[in-house]
Amino acid sequence: MLVAVSPVHPTRPARGGPPPEAIHPALWWAAGFGRSRAPGLATGFAALDAELPGGGWPGGLLTELLLPQPGVGEWRLLAPVLAALQRGQGEHGAGSDLPRSVMLFDPPARPCPWTLAALGLDAMQFFVVQGRGQPRRTGRTGRSGQGAPRARLPLPAADTLWALEQALASGHLGAALAWLPPRLPADALRRLQLAAQAHPGPVFLFREAEARSRPSAAPLRLLLAPGPSSCPDGLRVHILKRRGPPPGAPLLLALPPVLGSAARERVRDAVVPRPAAQPGALASVALVAPSAVPARPLSA
Amino acid sequence: MHWLALHLPQLSLEAFAATLSEAERHTPLALVVQHRIVAVNGAAAEAGVRTGLKRATALALAPALRLAQAEPARDAAALQAVAHVALVFTPMVVLDDGPATVLLELGSVLRYHGGAARLRTRLHDALAPLGHRLQTATAPTAAGAALLARWGTAAHGDLAHGAHATDLDALRRLLDTAPVWLLGPGREHWEALQGMGLHTLADLRALPRAGLARRFGESLLHELDRARGDAPDPRQPLQPPAVFDSHLELYARADTTDQVLHGAGVLLARLIAWAQARRARIAAFTLRMRHERSRRHDADEGVPAHTTLTVELAEPGADAAQLQLLLRERLARCPLPAPTLELALHCRRWVQAEAPSGELFPSRQGQREGLVRLLERLRARLGDEGVLRLQPLADHRPEHAQRLQAAPVQGVGSTPAPAGGALPLHRPAWLLPASQPLHERSALPLLDGRPLQILSGPERIEAGWWDADLAARDYFIARDDGGALVWIYRTRLAEPGGWFLQGRFG
Numbered sequence: 001m002l003v004a005v006s007p008v009h010p011t012r013p014a015r016g017g018p019p020p021e022a023i024h025p026a027l028w029w030a031a032g033f034g035r036s037r038a039p040g041l042a043t044g045f046a047a048l049d050a051e052l053p054g055g056g057w058p059g060g061l062l063t064e065l066l067l068p069q070p071g072v073g074e075w076r077l078l079a080p081v082l083a084a085l086q087r088g089q090g091e092h093g094a095g096s097d098l099p100r101s102v103m104l105f106d107p108p109a110r111p112c113p114w115t116l117a118a119l120g121l122d123a124m125q126f127f128v129v130q131g132r133g134q135p136r137r138t139g140r141t142g143r144s145g146q147g148a149p150r151a152r153l154p155l156p157a158a159d160t161l162w163a164l165e166q167a168l169a170s171g172h173l174g175a176a177l178a179w180l181p182p183r184l185p186a187d188a189l190r191r192l193q194l195a196a197q198a199h200p201g202p203v204f205l206f207r208e209a210e211a212r213s214r215p216s217a218a219p220l221r222l223l224l225a226p227g228p229s230s231c232p233d234g235l236r237v238h239i240l241k242r243r244g245p246p247p248g249a250p251l252l253l254a255l256p257p258v259l260g261s262a263a264r265e266r267v268r269d270a271v272v273p274r275p276a277a278q279p280g281a282l283a284s285v286a287l288v289a290p291s292a293v294p295a296r297p298l299s300a
Numbered sequence: 301m302h303w304l305a306l307h308l309p310q311l312s313l314e315a316f317a318a319t320l321s322e323a324e325r326h327t328p329l330a331l332v333v334q335h336r337i338v339a340v341n342g343a344a345a346e347a348g349v350r351t352g353l354k355r356a357t358a359l360a361l362a363p364a365l366r367l368a369q370a371e372p373a374r375d376a377a378a379l380q381a382v383a384h385v386a387l388v389f390t391p392m393v394v395l396d397d398g399p400a401t402v403l404l405e406l407g408s409v410l411r412y413h414g415g416a417a418r419l420r421t422r423l424h425d426a427l428a429p430l431g432h433r434l435q436t437a438t439a440p441t442a443a444g445a446a447l448l449a450r451w452g453t454a455a456h457g458d459l460a461h462g463a464h465a466t467d468l469d470a471l472r473r474l475l476d477t478a479p480v481w482l483l484g485p486g487r488e489h490w491e492a493l494q495g496m497g498l499h500t501l502a503d504l505r506a507l508p509r510a511g512l513a514r515r516f517g518e519s520l521l522h523e524l525d526r527a528r529g530d531a532p533d534p535r536q537p538l539q540p541p542a543v544f545d546s547h548l549e550l551y552a553r554a555d556t557t558d559q560v561l562h563g564a565g566v567l568l569a570r571l572i573a574w575a576q577a578r579r580a581r582i583a584a585f586t587l588r589m590r591h592e593r594s595r596r597h598d599a600d601e602g603v604p605a606h607t608t609l610t611v612e613l614a615e616p617g618a619d620a621a622q623l624q625l626l627l628r629e630r631l632a633r634c635p636l637p638a639p640t641l642e643l644a645l646h647c648r649r650w651v652q653a654e655a656p657s658g659e660l661f662p663s664r665q666g667q668r669e670g671l672v673r674l675l676e677r678l679r680a681r682l683g684d685e686g687v688l689r690l691q692p693l694a695d696h697r698p699e700h701a702q703r704l705q706a707a708p709v710q711g712v713g714s715t716p717a718p719a720g721g722a723l724p725l726h727r728p729a730w731l732l733p734a735s736q737p738l739h740e741r742s743a744l745p746l747l748d749g750r751p752l753q754i755l756s757g758p759e760r761i762e763a764g765w766w767d768a769d770l771a772a773r774d775y776f777i778a779r780d781d782g783g784a785l786v787w788i789y790r791t792r793l794a795e796p797g798g799w800f801l802q803g804r805f806g
Contacts, residue, residue, distance in 0.1 A: 071804025072784045075729035101671060109730040112803060113692035113702045118725045128688040128704055129678060159686070163678050170677075172670035226783030232755060258725050258785055258805050259777060263756035 033244040041202060044080025045253050052220070053243045057081050057202040062193050062218035066240070068209045070108040070179070072226045073235040076255040078177070078204060079119035085174035085201055086125050100174025100201065103127045103167055106160045108179055119256070129167075131159030157181045161188055168195040168203060175201045182208050189217040212240055219243055223250075232267055233257040302407035303442045304420075305449035306382065306427075307435040311400040312370050313339040314432050315378035318566045319551045320366075321559070328362045331370040338370055368551060375400070377546055378430070381570040383538055385426050387577035389419065394442060394535045401446050403535070406438075429569050429620070437463040439471045442535055443527040447482045448474060468529045475527060476502035483523055489516055540577040544585075546570050547644035553592050554640040557631045560589065564627055567645035572620045580650040581616035587627065587645055591638035603638045612681075616651045696763040697771045698731055698802055726759070726777070728787040729806030738788065738799040745788055745799035750781035752788065762792075775802070 020027035033053035040056030042049055049055050057063060065074060088099040104111070104126060113123040157180065164178050176199070184207070196203050205218065212223055221241040227234025233255050239247035257264060308314070317325045328344035330337050335355040347362035358365055379395065383402045386393045392405035406419060413419040420436070427434065437448030448463040448471075465471035478501050481490040492515075498504050501524065504512070513521055525531035546567050554560045564587055575582055587609045611626045679687045688704040695701050738745040738752075745752045757776030764770045773789040780786055785805035791797050 068782055069784065069804075071728070071730050071786070071806045072782075073806065075806035076725075107730075109732050109804070110702065110704065111690060111806075112698065112727055112729055112731045113690065114727045115725065115729045115806075116690075117692075118727070119729075123690045123692050123702070126690045127675070128690060129682065130686050130688065131682065159682055163682060163686075166677055167674055170670060170674040172674050226785075229779070229783060232779055232783070232785060256725050259756050260724075260726070263777075267755055 028243065030245065033242075041081045041084065043077075045077075047251050048237060048253060051239055051242075051247060051251065057204075058220060059201050060197050060199055061220060062189065062196055062203050062205055064205045064207055064211075064216055064218040064221040066207050066209045066212050066221065066223045068225060070206070072224050073233075073255050074206065074224060075111070075115065075119065077224070077235055077237075077253070079121060079256075081202065082175055083120040086122050099125070100172075101125050101127060102175045102177065103129060103173050105129045105164050105167075105176065105178035106131060106157065106180075107177070129160065129163050131157050131163065157184075161192070165192060165195040168192065168199040171198045171200060173199065173201060175204065177204045177206070179206045182210070184211075186215065186217065193217045193219075216241075225250075227252060230268060232259060233264070301405060301440055301442075302410065302416075302438060303440070303445040304404045304406050304423075304436060304438045305442075305445035306386070306402040306404070306423075307437075307446070307449035308379065308382065308400040308402075308432045309435055310339070310341075310433050311378060312375045313341055315371075315374045316368050316551070317341070318378070318431070319548060319563060321562060324366070324551075328365045330358060330365055330367055332367055333370050366551070374549070377548075377570070378432070381430055381573045382427060382432065384540055384570070384573035384577040385430065386423070387538065387540060388426060389413065389423055391537060392535070393538045395538050396536075398446050398450065401449060403442050403446060405442075405535075430573070437465075439463075439465045440468050441471065441527055441529045442533055443523060444471045444475060444529070447478060447527050451478050451482055472528050476500060476505070480504055483520055489520065492516075540574055542578075544571055544574045544645070544647035544650075547642060549642045550640065555636075557628075557636065560636070560640050560643065561624075561628055561631055563640075563643050564631075564645065565624060567643060568620060568623050568627065571623070571645055571647055572618055574647075575618040575650065578650075579653045581618050581653050582613060582623070582647055583616040583649040583651055584610060584612040585623070585645060585647040585649075586610045587643065589636070589640040590642040590644070591636075592641050593638065607634065607636065607640075609634055618653075696761055697769070698727070698761075699735070700764075700769070702731070726756075728785075728803030730804040732801065732803060735789075735800040735802050738801055740799055745778070745801075747780050747786065747801065752778040752780055752786065754778045754788075755785070758790075760792075761789075773800075777805070 020029060040049075040052055040054035040058045042056045043052065052058070067074060082102055085100045085102065102121075102125060107128060111123070111126065116123045116126070160178065160180075164176060167173050167176055189205075192203070192205070209223060209225075212221070219241070220243075221239070223238040223240055225236040225238070226232075227236055231252070231254075235253045235255050236250050237253055238250035259267065312331055313329065316331060317329060320329075325341075326343055328347055328349065329341045330344050330349055331339040332355050337349060337351050337353045337355065337358050340349045340351060344358075344362055344365055347365070349358045349362050349365060353361075355367065359367070379400060379402065383393050383395050386402055386404050390404050390406055390409045392408070394403040394405075404423075406416070410416055410419065413422065416438070424434070435449050437445050437451075439445035439448055444465065448465065451463065463474060465474050480493045480498050480501060480503070483489065483501070483504075493504065498507075505524065509521055522531060526533040548563055548567055550559075550563050554563060567587075571582065571585065574580070589607045589609075591603060591605060591607065593603060593605065609627075609630050611623070611630050613622075613626065617623075675687055684706040688706060691703045691705055693701055693703055738747060739749075740746060741751070754776045755778060758774035759776075760774050762772045770793070772792040774792060775787060775789045778786050778788050786801055787803040787805065788799055788801050790799050
């Protein structure tokens, strides 16, 4: 990727000359945001939109989300854009009114339809692709295991990567969410990035947080972490890489609350309820109190 | 009728040279049949090697000469590839007329291809990857075109255009001046006819037919009659085979991947020609390499006789560069246990090429079809259980509230998503496939050895008395050590008591 650096005054573009975006779409002032082919899809969080090039999740580019573990708030973060895609309101190009499906590749667990409905998503429009190297989770009881022998496959998730590449190259998906295995070779990501160019919507790759120190072909990388203890419905978003100036401090986004208002008040006041449903069993339990950190102002 | 004949004068030499590397092709080469030289290339001719020499003489003249046996099977395979390329242009392609000659009937397709000149240019372009020297001729009769093409360069020296007879009279005039050696597939009668003082076909035609038939057989006269248009000449068009099978014996054993790839390139070019003739898109093909095995059996205990590589295409295609690329990737990953002597390429899985989409703008229907095609492709490789769809079920027990089922393609993209957002968000986004028992310390749950901090609850779910899977639980929302929210429950009535982790709030 090219970055134009003005030798005189990096923050102010020279007057008179054409803007670098007009010379080449991959060219931008280092002080500003790079532009992708199309404006991004609104994330639903104004503070995050302001920090992302294109003002939202980029289409046709890989977006890496690095999580310490599944379940830090990624569904609530992505729900607005996924819902917009499913309703067919997401895209700006031709055929903008077409509802599009979302495909999950090797999800770590099963999405819960109640939550999806509460987030405004249609569970029927989700497809789940599981590679042969992954334990299959079929059947109502959800037994795990009986995966195919891994030794035959050249890569632990060769099937998943292949399927993801196919899905991206076909260009018929609204969004793709893929949970990639750890220790992924760098060229696998480059292949995906190439395939993503045919894909109109966003591509979210979920990877382990340890991957942050390793280079990646994804043009946008975010590190997600749960909010501080005073704010259980918050999500810390640290932008690791973007087409634009180096990002500043991590954002704290207020996700749609899971806890009821009373429970939130209690957490904020560091008063924790006791699960004293069975008398006697829990009577002498000292509950772990949250650390007394003052509540940080939320960005959104 | 408008027949175009393609004659490949150097076919057997070119078919042999295709097995050599680029540099080796320009060294002296010759083919032998029964210790006699039958074909030489330019470098060998410069050294003085001519057809008809004895093998030992030729080697004395050019010690670096590469000699190989002429193989009719190898020539036939190369000629068949040329015929398959020709099938792209016209359905009427005939292979059975004389050696190294392909006949195309063009009268019915001239208008489609925009005239004879443009068609000929396209044909030459399409044949260029096979790397053959061509002599062409057109004539109103098939046999006449074949004769003129074989005469081709010898008479006119015009390689690209050859002899052209547009009507029967012109053809007959041309044939009258043609030499007699053209008749008969292998110049069998040439010496006898020359001994009789006959040089051109006009001389031959001036003789009484009965005597000629007695002396040389009916076939000689019959060939002349068909060429001149005096006798009917029905032809059977060539049908490309339903599966592709071709093999190539390498001149020198191939030790490296590059050498194998070079030989496979010849086979791939044939495969592409076949695919174009059948309007096929290749879904998968197999390269089989026969390895050299030394005589000592103890040395090759671990060496297999064959290595088979199967290359599957995600989307069926017939692009030579793509196939070559895929094969290169597969070969690079595959260690070769022994030098390769022979290559064989098979293609049994292919699909008919689709008609191009006529839609200008993406539509709901096109979008749906594209998604269905994608799902089918994924299912082809991953199996039915690899592509699933989430189906909500009406049950209060979380583990029974949804099901992953093999995705039915019907109904994709048909129902609009409901406008949600009004429901409370007190359920986790991730449900674990099976509840995970939690250790407890002082009756408080631990996750990974760290205490969980309970934030909200209990929410009681009690259901399932109607089937054997009774759930009587109190659910709590808790926070783990890192700050993430989890959904845990404590069983009430059931036997394995204690705390369980059921889901994570995503």
